[in-house]
Amino acid sequence: MPERTAGSTDSAERPYPLDWEGVAELRVFRTTEERWQRLMGWRSEMRRKSWRSLRVSAVAGEMVAAFGRTKDELLDKQGAAS
Secondary structure (H helix, E strand, C coil): CCCCCCCCCCCCCCCCCHHHHHCEEEEEEEEEHHHHHCCHHHHHHHHHCCCEEEEEEEECCEEEEEEEEEHHHHHHHHHHHC
16 A cells, blocks of 8 residues: 655645545545556556546655545445445
8 A cells, every 4th residue: 555755745735625525535645656656456456446546646756646436436335235
């Protein structure tokens, strides 16, 4: 799993618009650019588990990726499991 590197931005600085929190479950991952390139399998696994890559950016040599699943998708998945 990607790790937070030294010197990364404070978690209060969201790499996504605040209103996304009202419609989706979000996960933010921070890692080095080099490690991000090696995480192809992990990224595929996230997509398999219904997480979508919403935004990926480079900030001061660090990759910041926001993944999300809409709350409707989560409710549908919970309903199917019942």
